[in-house]
Each structure stands twice: as C-alpha cells, then as structure tokens.
Amino acid sequence: MSLFDARFYDLAVHSLENGDSTTRFAFEAKRYGYSGIAIINPELNNLDQVRKPDGFMIYPCIEISAVPGKIRNEIKKYGSSILMVRGGGEDLNRAAVEAEGLDILMQPAKFNNVLAKAAEDTSVALGFNTGTIIRMRGEVRVRELRIMKTNLMYARKYGLRMILTGEPSSLYDLRSPRDMAALAGLFGMTEKEAVDAMRMAPLEILRKKSRDYIQEGVEIL
Amino acid sequence: MKTLPVLREKKRYMAFKVMSEQAVTRYELSDEISNSMHSLFGDKGTGEINAGLLSYDGRYGIIRCARDKTIDTRAALACVTRVRGARVSIFVLGISGTIRGATEKFIQQCIIKESEPENKNTGIRTIGRRENDHTVKNEIDISPDNPLSVKKKSFENEM
Structure with missing residues (x-):
C-alpha cells in the first residue's frame, strides 16, 4: 500500500477570493485527495450548511493576531476552533509556544531550542507553509526555504508535531498531497514526515477539538 | 548510432x-x-x-x-x-x-x-463557453457562497 492512500487534511485554507465558492473548493480538494480542510477566519457563520462532498469536513480555524500579552485571552475566547498564530518576532513566538491550548505556530522565522522545548511542553505544532515556495521566486524563497530547514531541524530534535499546508486562497493554489510532499522534500522533509504532517498531526488536533475530548487522557467514549 | x-x-x-x-x-x-x-x-x-x-x-x-x-x-x-x-x-x-x-x-x-455523467449530488456545474482547447471561458460558478456574485457576473457577460 502506498503511503498516499490515506486521508489528508489541509488546516490552513484562506477565505477564497475572486468569487470561488467554498463548495466548489471542497469538491476540488476532494478530487485532489483531501478529506477535510480548515478555513482561516471564515466569513460564513455556519460552515456546517455549506454543501460539500460525502465524508468531507470543513472546520473553522482562527488565526490569532494579537500582541504577545493578549494571546492567552484570545485562546480562551475561541477555544473550540483550531487556533493558529503566524510566526513573527521572537516575543510573539515565545508567547505563542508558551500558551496552553494553541494548536499551530505557522512558520516562525526566529525559532530556537528554547522555544522548541516550550513547544514540546505545550504540544504546539509547527506549521510549514509550502505556499511560499509555490508563489515566491528568488531571494524571498531562498529565505523561506532556509527558515523551513532550520525549523525542521528543531522539530526533529524535539519531536514536535509538524503541519504541512499550502495556505491556498483560490482553486489554483491547491496542490495534491504528493505535490506537497515533493515540495517539502525541497527543504529536506522525508516523504513519511510529510504524510504524517498532513494526516496524523491534523487528526490529532481535530481529536483535541472534538466535543468528546476533555483533557489529555480523558475522553468520552 | x-x-x-x-x-x-x-x-x-x-x-x-x-x-x-x-x-x-x-x-x-x-x-x-x-x-x-x-x-x-x-x-x-x-x-x-x-x-x-x-x-x-x-x-x-x-x-x-x-x-x-x-x-x-x-x-x-x-x-x-x-x-x-x-x-x-x-x-x-x-x-x-x-x-x-x-x-x-x-x-x-x-x-x-x-x-461520464456527473453525480447529481455534486452540485458543481459551471456555465461557460468552451473554446476548442477545452478551456472554459467566462466560467461562472452557479453554487456560490454569495448568490449576488452570480447575478453580477452574468450581467457582465450580457454586456
């Protein structure tokens, strides 16, 4: 059985631009081999009512953009959705990895062993955005690849969970799981790690966000 | 050789x-x-x-x-x-x-x-003029999130 015969998730889809509907995006994603997506800061109030293929799930994902001191308050406010912080300066990254309840820290540019250790304790997953490889050219892309390579090193060393996403904002930005794994290979991620970053890690986050989950080790069956 | x-x-x-x-x-x-x-x-x-x-x-x-x-x-x-x-x-x-x-x-x-005829449940159909090379031109999504966008687009096409 191939590594790619599995259910994949993309947990960071931007609200779609140019009038592409969520329904259409969902069908296209299903065709590409995904079983679920999470939309960042969805404009639609009720994602359950969006028409989608059988067995396909659409989740809300909240991107928290607050000053480092306010992250905890925001996490309390939106506890039931998938929570993401976009990596930034060292203060922000630090506040993010130390915040209990955060799910994803997306592509932090300044990451070090201290932050990695904190992320291990709070089980914050490290996000890798292949969308930057796809859309950028030249020096910017070199920098992003560099960042991802170092982040991967820390993730391996401290056993952090990794999330691989393309951050698509239209139908044309969507890439199949195999393409994502190939892109992840550019900064040294193995195929198995890439598959886990699109399957195991998202499933783990979704399990945490399900209604039956109470806390680590306690769950309603 | x-x-x-x-x-x-x-x-x-x-x-x-x-x-x-x-x-x-x-x-x-x-x-x-x-x-x-x-x-x-x-x-x-x-x-x-x-x-x-x-x-x-x-x-x-x-x-x-x-x-x-x-x-x-x-x-x-x-x-x-x-x-x-x-x-x-x-x-x-x-x-x-x-x-x-x-x-x-x-x-x-x-x-x-x-x-093959598409599954009726998909609801994904597009209206548009097809060019010789199968590329859909002026594609309109008829199952949008915001129904107003279709009206606006089809109006533009009539122009």
Whole structure:
C-alpha cells in the first residue's frame, strides 16, 4: 500500500477570493485527495450548511493576531476552533509556544531550542507553509526555504508535531498531497514526515477539538 | 548510432492536466515549466532532470524526466502558478515508464471519468463557453457562497 492512500487534511485554507465558492473548493480538494480542510477566519457563520462532498469536513480555524500579552485571552475566547498564530518576532513566538491550548505556530522565522522545548511542553505544532515556495521566486524563497530547514531541524530534535499546508486562497493554489510532499522534500522533509504532517498531526488536533475530548487522557467514549 | 541499452538513460513520463483561467499554448507552458525549474534547481539541476515537454493538447500533457528525479520534477511543476498573468495550476495524474503507459493509464482514464455523467449530488456545474482547447471561458460558478456574485457576473457577460 502506498503511503498516499490515506486521508489528508489541509488546516490552513484562506477565505477564497475572486468569487470561488467554498463548495466548489471542497469538491476540488476532494478530487485532489483531501478529506477535510480548515478555513482561516471564515466569513460564513455556519460552515456546517455549506454543501460539500460525502465524508468531507470543513472546520473553522482562527488565526490569532494579537500582541504577545493578549494571546492567552484570545485562546480562551475561541477555544473550540483550531487556533493558529503566524510566526513573527521572537516575543510573539515565545508567547505563542508558551500558551496552553494553541494548536499551530505557522512558520516562525526566529525559532530556537528554547522555544522548541516550550513547544514540546505545550504540544504546539509547527506549521510549514509550502505556499511560499509555490508563489515566491528568488531571494524571498531562498529565505523561506532556509527558515523551513532550520525549523525542521528543531522539530526533529524535539519531536514536535509538524503541519504541512499550502495556505491556498483560490482553486489554483491547491496542490495534491504528493505535490506537497515533493515540495517539502525541497527543504529536506522525508516523504513519511510529510504524510504524517498532513494526516496524523491534523487528526490529532481535530481529536483535541472534538466535543468528546476533555483533557489529555480523558475522553468520552 | 544507437546507444547501448545498458548505457541508455532511464526515463519516466509524467502525465499531467493543466487547469487555467485562459488558454495556455504549448510554447508558453514549456517556457514556464523550464523557468520554474531553473529558478528552483539552477542550471545544474535542470540539466540532470533532463526534462522535455513531449505532448500537450491544451489540457492534458506528458513531460519526460530522469528516473531518479521524479520528485524534483513534481516540485517544479507544482511551482508553476501563472502564465501571462493568468492563474494556472498543473495537476500530475501519474508517472509511468513508457509514453503509452502514461497515455493509456492516466490521460485516457481521466477523460473517460470526466465524460461520464456527473453525480447529481455534486452540485458543481459551471456555465461557460468552451473554446476548442477545452478551456472554459467566462466560467461562472452557479453554487456560490454569495448568490449576488452570480447575478453580477452574468450581467457582465450580457454586456
């Protein structure tokens, strides 16, 4: 059985631009081999009512953009959705990895062993955005690849969970799981790690966000 | 003179489908792919990949690459985003060891699948004028999140 015969998730889809509907995006994603997506800061109030293929799930994902001191308050406010912080300066990254309840820290540019250790304790997953490889050219892309390579090193060393996403904002930005794994290979991620970053890690986050989950080790069956 | 079979370079053929807003010609596509490869792997890497666009009919195509460089080729194809300002994405259907394999196994299968009547539940239908090369022009999504957008778009078309 191939590594790619599995259910994949993309947990960071931007609200779609140019009038592409969520329904259409969902069908296209299903065709590409995904079983679920999470939309960042969805404009639609009720994602359950969006028409989608059988067995396909659409989740809300909240991107928290607050000053480092306010992250905890925001996490309390939106506890039931998938929570993401976009990596930034060292203060922000630090506040993010130390915040209990955060799910994803997306592509932090300044990451070090201290932050990695904190992320291990709070089980914050490290996000890798292949969308930057796809859309950028030249020096910017070199920098992003560099960042991802170092982040991967820390993730391996401290056993952090990794999330691989393309951050698509239209139908044309969507890439199949195999393409994502190939892109992840550019900064040294193995195929198995890439598959886990699109399957195991998202499933783990979704399990945490399900209604039956109470806390680590306690769950309603 | 023919190369000895043992010395022949081993190749793979990748069948792909192009999704684009506007029609993309063969020349534009091959130019864009080679650009993308150059910017990702440089001259040395591109030389090793030994890529060549073998056929392209406006929608489906086959690209050749070295046997051990299929992942790199995939990454380069994934990095193609725009051709002449129009958004484009390349979806790899499959990889095969022969051109016939790539055509029969992937492209023909894909065409058969598409020509079958769609499942009624999908709700994804688009109205639009189809050009000769199958690229949908003035595509309208009739199952949008915001129903107003359809009205506006169809009005524009009438103009």
